[in-house]
Amino acid sequence: MANHILKGKKGIIFGALDEKSIAWKTAQQCYAEGAEIILTNAPIALRMGAINQLAKACGDAPVIGADVTSSEDIEKLLQQSMEHFNGKIDFILHSVGMSLNIRKAHHYTDLNYEFQHKTFDISAMSLHRVLQAAYKKDALNEWGSVVALTYIAAQRVFPDYNEMADAKALLESISRSFGYHYGVKKKGELYRPNQTKVDAVNDAWDKFDSKEVYDIFSEQWLKECHRVLKPTGMTDVWDETLQYLAEWKKEIPDLPEINFDIEAEQTFEEIKDLKPLVYRKIFENEELFQQIVLTIFPEKKVLKLLLNYFESKETSIYKTLSEKLKILIV
Ligand SMILES: NC(=O)c1ccc[n+]([C@@H]2O[C@H](COP(=O)([O-])OP(=O)(O)OC[C@H]3O[C@@H](n4cnc5c(N)ncnc54)[C@H](O)[C@@H]3O)[C@@H](O)[C@H]2O)c1
Structure with missing residues (x-):
């Protein structure tokens, strides 16, 4: 019709x-x-x-x-x-x-x-x-x-x-x-056949006046990547993150606490299905856990919900995670 x-x-x-x-x-x-x-x-x-x-x-x-x-x-x-x-x-x-x-x-x-x-x-x-x-x-x-x-x-x-x-x-x-x-x-938009929008590269930071300027930019950012990467090419930004966090706490102590335990259930729902590998990396780094994880989950409510969730899973990776988390939050 x-x-x-x-x-x-x-x-x-x-x-x-x-x-x-x-x-x-x-x-x-x-x-x-x-x-x-x-x-x-x-x-x-x-x-x-x-x-x-x-x-x-x-x-x-x-x-x-x-x-x-x-x-x-x-x-x-x-x-x-x-x-x-x-x-x-x-x-x-x-x-x-x-x-x-x-x-x-x-x-x-x-x-x-x-x-x-x-x-x-x-x-x-x-x-x-x-x-x-x-x-x-x-x-x-x-x-x-x-x-x-x-x-x-x-x-x-x-x-x-x-x-x-x-x-x-x-x-x-x-x-x-x-x-x-x-x-x-x-000034229109470009869509693919499946109707997803094409996000073409046209940000101001990615525009260069000449190839020479682009070369200089590329060299600088590659050097910077090299500085923060481990020899394996993996990012090693946790140390820097920790430094910034410590600095931040010292310099602006009046900032409100970042307490994700206030909306514990909601936060838990949002993070519970992160890849187990991500949790493993966090739990293996005790300094990171103490200084960042316990800062943002000070009442450990979300962490306890995570523990229950990991314990309810059958696979061995979750068993390992729940054992590690149990030790960390006692
Ligand atoms: N039929 C299918 O299953 C199918 C599947 C996928 C894609 N397509 C595509 O859909 C389009 C239409 O196919 P169709 O199945 O309707 O076939 P069709 O043969 O009916 O249409 C093709 C048209 O192209 C015209 N054409 C050929 N040369 C030309 C020229 N030099 N100048 C102007 N027009 C010229 C033909 O006269 C014809 O009308 C084609 O691009 C085809 O590849 C068809």
Whole structure:
């Protein structure tokens, strides 16, 4: 049932060849949801004629031929689309893909590289071409979206997917990299296919005026790491932490106590499932236990809850932990 969630939205749909095409069904659904669409496909595909039926069923949507390997065609398509919509575009579906080596039955271990160029151009570089043209023309509305279709073979071995696996890996990389640049331009955000947000590196501390400044920064922080690391590469910051804590207590004695026993149950719930290895390291360092653990759990309420919890566990690591903790809190 349609809810008109795309009412007022304007989009370009690439790749509807026949009823089996993903783009075909998507176009029908977009139209049913209230979007205005433009259909596009390679001129040779348009000659088959089926797309005209779809256009008719989608409110007489314009059909514009464009070969995705031609920058000129893509620029014209965007220009004509903006003229037709009398403004910018809200969404683009890039539902395009084709492998010449698969068509000609070349095995992945026997590829024809001329064909492979073409495959990459149609199936992956075309996404860059569309994005670059849209970027230069500023053709997309704020919060607009561009969707391209990948396949799991971009990231896992699916031998029969042949060179398309490499094409899809390139397609994914382009979507990440161009997504970043478009995001910066439009102050938008970049999401992965699983809807987790991409947190690109753009903090002030991580920006450098030149490679030389970056080199100096890298050398300084590596030296600093070297100073605080043990020869094994493990951090050895406890000594420094203890020093700072002692200093802090001396210099600002009026600070309120950090007493995590006040909300003992809640604190216990939050920490009880830390890795046993973490507890083992803490319990083995008596100085750390006395000076830090007993400072933050002065009434030992949380520690007693932990002890009960460890005692209720069957595995030997928890038995060892409960024996150590029992000795430490008596
Ligand atoms: N069908 C699946 O199971 C599946 C799974 C994962 C990903 N995909 C991807 O979904 C997208 C659509 O696939 P589909 O299954 O609908 O197949 P499809 O063959 O119907 O769609 C591919 C479209 O690309 C168009 N195309 C090819 N060369 C072109 C060119 N030079 N210029 C412009 N258009 C060109 C074709 O005309 C066709 O319309 C592809 O990217 C495909 O890799 C499909």
